[in-house]
Amino acid sequence: KLLAELSQPILNKVIFADVSRIDEKDSRYYVTTADGDVLVSSSKLVHSIGFSPDRDIFSNLELVNRTCGGKHILISGFSDTTNMYISRLVRAGSRVTITCRHFHVLDKIGTTHGNSGGPFDQYEPMQHWVGTTAAPNITGLLVPLAIHGCKVPSFAWMIGQIQSYVAGLVGLADVINFRRFDTDNQTQALGLVNSSALEVPGGLGYLVKQWPVDEYAKFYNDPRHKDWMLSSRIYLNDIYFFMQQGLVQVYRREEIQHVAGKEYLVAGKPVEFDEVIGCAEATHKLLEVNGCRHYSYAEHLYGMWNRSHPNLFYLGTTRPYTGAFGCIAELSGLFVHRMITDASFSRKVASQFPSLMHAQRVQQYASVSQPDKLHVQWAGMQCLRIAKLLDCDLSYADARKQGLRVEWLTGPITALRCRITGPYAVAGAGEKYRRSCQNIHTNFMALNMFYRTYGDRLVVASYFMTFALSYGFTLPSMTGLEQFFFALILCALLVRTNTWSYLRGFLLMMAFDNLYHKRAWIMLLCNICQFLFCLHCVVVGYDYGIPATVRLGLPIDALFLVFGSVCYPKAFFGDMRARRPYADWLFKTYLRDARVAAS
Numbered sequence: 118k119l120l121a122e123l124s125q126p127i128l129n130k131v132i133f134a135d136v137s138r139i140d141e142k143d144s145r146y147y148v149t150t151a152d153g154d155v156l157v158s159s160s161k162l163v164h165s166i167g168f169s170p171d172r173d174i175f176s177n178l179e180l181v182n183r184t185c186g187g188k189h190i191l192i193s194g195f196s197d198t199t200n201m202y203i204s205r206l207v208r209a210g211s212r213v214t215i216t217c218r219h220f221h222v223l224d225k226i227g228t229t230h231g232n233s234g235g236p237f238d239q240y241e242p243m244q245h246w247v248g249t250t251a252a253p254n255i256t257g258l259l260v261p262l263a264i265h266g267c268k269v270p271s272f273a274w275m276i277g278q279i280q281s282y283v284a285g286l287v288g289l290a291d292v293i294n295f296r297r298f299d300t301d302n303q304t305q306a307l308g309l310v311n312s313s314a315l316e317v318p319g320g321l322g323y324l325v326k327q328w329p330v331d332e333y334a335k336f337y338n339d340p341r342h343k344d345w346m347l348s349s350r351i352y353l354n355d356i357y358f359f360m361q362q363g364l365v366q367v368y369r370r371e372e373i374q375h376v377a378g379k380e381y382l383v384a385g386k387p388v389e390f391d392e393v394i395g396c397a398e399a400t401h402k403l404l405e406v407n408g409c410r411h412y413s414y415a416e417h418l419y420g421m422w423n424r425s426h427p428n429l430f431y432l433g434t435t436r437p438y439t440g441a442f443g444c445i446a447e448l449s450g451l452f453v454h455r456m457i458t459d460a461s462f463s464r465k466v467a468s469q470f471p472s473l474m475h476a477q478r479v480q481q482y483a484s485v486s487q488p489d490k491l492h493v494q495w496a497g498m499q500c501l502r503i504a505k506l507l508d509c510d511l512s513y514a515d516a517r518k519q520g521l522r523v524e525w526l527t528g529p530i531t532a533l534r535c536r537i538t539g540p541y542a543v544a545g546a547g548e549k550y551r552r553s554c555q556n557i558h559t560n561f562m563a564l565n566m567f568y569r570t571y572g573d574r575l576v577v578a579s580y581f582m583t584f585a586l587s588y589g590f591t592l593p594s595m596t597g598l599e600q601f602f603f604a605l606i607l608c609a610l611l612v613r614t615n616t617w618s619y620l621r622g623f624l625l626m627m628a629f630d631n632l633y634h635k636r637a638w639i640m641l642l643c644n645i646c647q648f649l650f651c652l653h654c655v656v657v658g659y660d661y662g663i664p665a666t667v668r669l670g671l672p673i674d675a676l677f678l679v680f681g682s683v684c685y686p687k688a689f690f691g692d693m694r695a696r697r698p699y700a701d702w703l704f705k706t707y708l709r710d711a712r713v714a715a716s
Contacts, residue, residue: 132156141408160428163453167433168399174198177394184392186210191381194396197326202394203365204354208711213365214383216373330355330699353707358696362703401434414492419503421449422456424470434492441496447532448503451541455507497530509539519547526566527559568641573618575648576670578610582651583668591658625674643673
């Protein structure tokens with residue numbers, strides 16, 4: 118579509134040439150060709166740099182494709198590309214050892230209602246809540262947090278214990294130790310974050326996408342898809358499953374030392390590998406601007422602009438964790454366009470630059486696992502930050518006018534959403550956004566989002582009223598001042614997420630086997646009834662002889678936790694799937710088919 122819009126009048130204005138250098142002199146930029154000729158000079162320069170992939174990809178692929186079964190391969194570094202190598206090596210019958218720092222696997226197929234699958238990078242739910250005071254709990258999501266050095270019994274420590282329990286419940290504990298791959302780089306944060314208060318360094322590490330074994334097997338076992346999948350080399354790449362079955366082992370970099378040739382010490386034991394493959398990350402494809410300081414993503418707002426060089430802009434510097442390169446590119450282009458064409462907007466950004474950069478650094482260092490991953494962002498969050506600065510973020514008031522209340526609540530943050538209102542609004546964008554949300558069934562999340570926003574708050578408010586009643590605080594017995602503060606605390610618990618509501622949200626994530634599960638609706642109804650009954654007890658000053666444990670909702674929570682334990686494995690994130698039932702399928706069907714085809 119983009120190429121179709123590049124009409125000849127536009128192409129006539131484009132200069133195609135090899136550029137060797139860029140110089141900044143007297144507030145002008147000079148672009149020079151390889152022959153030393155000045156191609157163009159300008160007062161403003163937009164440098165679209167993008168990324169350079171690992172230069173050894175093709176040679177590594179040739180080596181992988183030549184490797185036959187029965188080999189033991191060492192791969193240094195882990196990424197999507199590495200996972201592609203592994204999928205082919207495992208299919209050929211080889212074993213793999215990986216040495217890396219930190220990674221987290223994300224399913225490319227997210228389970229929605231009715232267990233219908235869809236690509237996760239089309240959802241990215243709840244991102245529009247970032248930076249607001251109404252952040253919902255993340256019940257139903259298990260993201261491995263680094264829990265190194267958490268204080269006992271701090272909130273972070275309790276979350277770690279819950280996550281460790283869930284890891285054991287779904288078989289993840291057999292695969293990976295959360296504490297082994299964590300990092301404490303965020304506690305440094307260049308002085309921007311108080312390390313003594315930051316109990317959870319956090320961060321996802323290096324995000325690797327995969328096709329989980331249960332979804333893959335479903336298509337592989339269907340003759341309508343199997344032949345096409347194999348002919349297109351769409352192989353199983355469920356790295357957690359391979360680790361669980363002993364086909365892949367993962368070690369930290371310091372656990373593997375090179376001895377000589379292909380001999381290494383792996384956790385102190387000598388191992389002779391058949392092949393060694395090195396993998397490098399994609400890096401910024403940067404042509405330095407002479408006269409300006411070396412480009413650093415951390416020193417530029419959204420990786421694009423620094424006040425010290427107000428007429429120099431960088432595009433293509435942010436890499437999304439998953440999908441949505443186009444969305445980030447479009448919002449970045451709009452930011453640069455407005456900075457160049459709108460003088461008042463440019464002055465506003467320049468005046469706010471220190472505070473904007475401070476907020477960016479705190480956010481990045483508190484959420485990114487490694488210092489060199491600052492340019493890796495959640496696409497929806499990055500688009501939201503830019504949209505807010507451009508005044509094109511969809512507000513609830515604008516959504517209500519266009520009949521997009523549910524889409525505002527549950528829809529993903531995409532470039533289309535940011536073109537509904539504001540200076541870059543496009544006619545018909547709202548209706549297109551509505552259809553896109555319908556296509557991926559995000560509207561189904563509406564009641565679930567309401568539950569995750571208010572369900573745990575209702576329960577914590579019930580705790581407060583139950584304990585107040587147990588100490589003799591009833592509405593008739595309270596003074597006017599006591600009633601005022603009682604109502605104030607109750608309202609605060611209902612409108613603001615607090616430590617206890619977050620903790621209950623993490624705990625109750627074990628009650629749901631799906632992010633969009635209908636069971637959450639029943640839980641919400643129970644929470645409302647619990648809150649109303651506790652409120653009634655305080656108002657009338659009588660508990661009707663019902664034990665406090667029941668009024669606290671503990672039997673209901675226990676019942677839902679039992680349901681969750683029985684109903685696993687379906688879940689939204691890849692680390693919450695029961696993989697062991699597919700062991701026989703892996704060895705007796707998938708790998709046997711590969712051996713038969715090879716012979």
